[in-house]
Amino acid sequence: MSTKLIDANNLIKSFGNFVAVDNIDLAVNRGEVVGFLGPNGAGKSTTMKMLTGFLEPDSGKILINNIDLKLYPLQAKQLIGYLPEGAPSYSDMEVSEFLSFVGKMRGIDDRNTLNNRLEDMANQINLKDVWNRPIETLSKGFKRRVGIAQALIHDPDILILDEPTDGLDPNQKHEMRNLIKTISKNKAIVISTHILEEVEAVCSRAVIIANGKLLANEKPENLGKNLNQKSVMSILVSNKIDSTISKEIKANFKNNKIEVQTIDNSYCKILIEGDEKNLELNKILTQLKKQKLNVVEAFFVRPSLDEIFRVITQNK
Amino acid sequence: MNTYLNKTYIIFDRELKGYFRTPLASIFLLVFLSLSSGMTFFLGRFFERDQADLTAFFSWHPWLFLILMPAIGMRLWAEERRSGTIELLITLPVTNTQLVIGKFMASWIFTLIALILSTPIWITVNYLGDPDNNVIFVSYIGSWLMAGAFLALTSCLSTLTKNQVIAFIISSISGFILIMAGFSLILSAVRSWAPVWITETIGSMSFLSHFSRIQMGVFDLSSLIFFLSMIILCLWINIQLVQIKKAD
Incomplete structure (x- = not known):
């Protein structure tokens, strides 16, 4: 049994004539935090959207814990927690209501389990102060945290976070990185970011994408070695x-x-x-x-x- | 199957409560109840007609729904696309069919609440005279089905845009065409160039003629089936459109 929780091969995705993702392979094992780096429009978000089942690749195969995402989308999606770009949420709902909605949709049927998970989220992500407030009244930082909480509510094996620290202040960024490190032990995590120090801080592997192509895929400290960038x-x-x-x-x-x-x-x-x-x-x-x-x-x-x-x- | 229905219900529940989270629900109910009764008593001359029936009440429904149903349904998908929450929904372990049905049912049940709240007028007519309650009951069912057809059409069209106002306008215009489809003005315009079967098909799509048949009190199965088929057809297109337009 492989430990690869994400195994994507030869992913290609075009929009009209524009090739957004051009033959990308990506495997992520349990315990790994992979940092997705790349200029804007490089294909990071498109790749993440394919990994979460939002977009279907034109060709290529995605296995989520050995489940084919195309053939068994519901089973595969159940294993994933996803924070989309911009952390969208239902702004008219209260934080607790929204998280409980996502929890139920993620298959947490039992009320006690759901309540325990909600309590965990309130403590772990520090949402107690805004628990019963409508999301639309929250600051950007809190909205982002609510987004993280909805991705974690069902304690998924795989976490895909599109710019999780965007809009957070330095303290919140630090907290978020610590959180990602803490939960990474038994999960496979993919985060995309513009902030390179974040990759050094939390990622065990860095993947660089530009123009839809995968240009580098190694430990952050080894990235420069193959290039003419010497000490x-x-x-x-x-x-x-x-x-x-x-x-x-x-x-x-x-x-x-x-x-x-x-x-x-x-x-x-x-x-x-x-x-x-x-x-x-x-x-x-x-x-x-x-x-x-x-x-x-x-x-x-x-x-x-x-x-x-x-x-x-x-x-x- | 149980989880299938359960997830559809969770979507339905969120959406229905969503109407009541904003002033939209109360404004809508207020507008619907005051307009429908206002039209019945003033424009429909309820008392002057001196007949114990609700024809004056129901005959305004197609025109009321033409504006009110797009107002309820315009946000169903346009808002999900605008705010990006569609990405959240689609990556949940549910099918597009569950999402479309859950959302549609919420808006349809909401109109049922509005129709139920209008029943004092039914009680009034019973107090004043001796109406045929079967006719009124069937008319209520017909009215609800017609509302469903308008809503399914709006839900389907709201997938095409991220802007609720545009969704409202295109739904109202499409609804107007469907209401008017049986009118000779439209039919004669079509008849001049189209083969007979097209003219007949368009004529048979008229919401107005189907609804007036139901209103006559004849339990017209074909008209009930017509509205149900319209709902199913629009929702089926809706499901395909969600798949096509989700990432635009």
Whole structure:
């Protein structure tokens, strides 16, 4: 029995001549949080809409816990909790009423079970203060939380959240990320986001989509490795480096790419491409001392997820 | 089967309560009751006619429903599409058929409530004279079925747009065409270019002629079946349209 809760293969979806999703494969195991990244209009939401059964793919197959979504939509949908983009809800209903409606629709027939789940949601998602208020009177942050609560009400194995932290303040974002981490242990979670730090904070895997194509699918920390985005050691010295010294330095580190930048009259920066594996700090410092350079600070600069994202989505 | 009905009922229940969550329900009931009785007594000359029947009451229903049913039904799908909640509904473990029927039934039962609230006029006519209560009962059933046909048409057309006002207008215009279908003005316009069977089909679609037949007191099965078939046909198209238009 595979642990793949979501197994989508060769998904294609076009709207007229526009190919929104172009042959995407995606598998998500129990315990994984997959972050969907991509520019606006990249096909993230369309993919999520197909995974939840809202849209039918033109071709391709989606298995939800080994159930074919196309053949057995009701059984498959039962396993999914979904927060659509913008967290839509019935604004005239009270929070408790709305969650109880979704709970019943999700098949929680027993009143006690439903009440327990509602109580869990009120506590877990922090909705107690607005429990009996009409949704239309709530702030954007609370509306988003109500959206999360309706996705979680039936404690689904699979959670698909389209921009779950959009519109939340920094504290609420932090809470939401903690919540996602807590519940992720025995679920498969897919979240889409524009915020790259979110991927680093909560996701065990990052998937980058642009123009409907899947461009990267790996652990967030490994994303830059296949690209020409390398770590750099940045060394600040309180000396002036003229062209002679610069040549000497470059001659000493033949294997690494080196750049020398003059900051002002008394400071210069030496950038040596490489990471912990091929650069030894002690050796470098000794070498620079020999050249009578006074090192003020030295540290590794790793490519940021932002840069990686730009390189992947613009260059390919 | 049980869960099937249960989920349809949950949709129905949410939708029906939805009418009462806003002032819409009370405004509608007020407008329906005052217009229907106003028309009966003033335009229908209820007292001057000096007859113990409710012809003056029922004969206004097609015209009242022409405006009031689109007002009730316009939000059924247009609002779901506008607010994006359609995405929530479709990704729930229910079929489009359950959604369409649940929503339609809520609006239809709501009109039944309105019709039941109008029964004091039935009591009045019994107090004043000795009417044929069978005729009145059948007329009530006919009126409710006709309301259902208007509502099914509106529900179906409200899938085409995200704007409730547009849904209201196209439903009223379509309803007007269906009411007028039996009138010679429309029929002669069609007769000039269309084959006889088309003219006859259009003529037989007239809401007005079917409803007046029911109102005569003859338990006209074909007219009852006509309205029921209209409901089923519109809801079937509604289900297909939800599938086609959901993601637009």
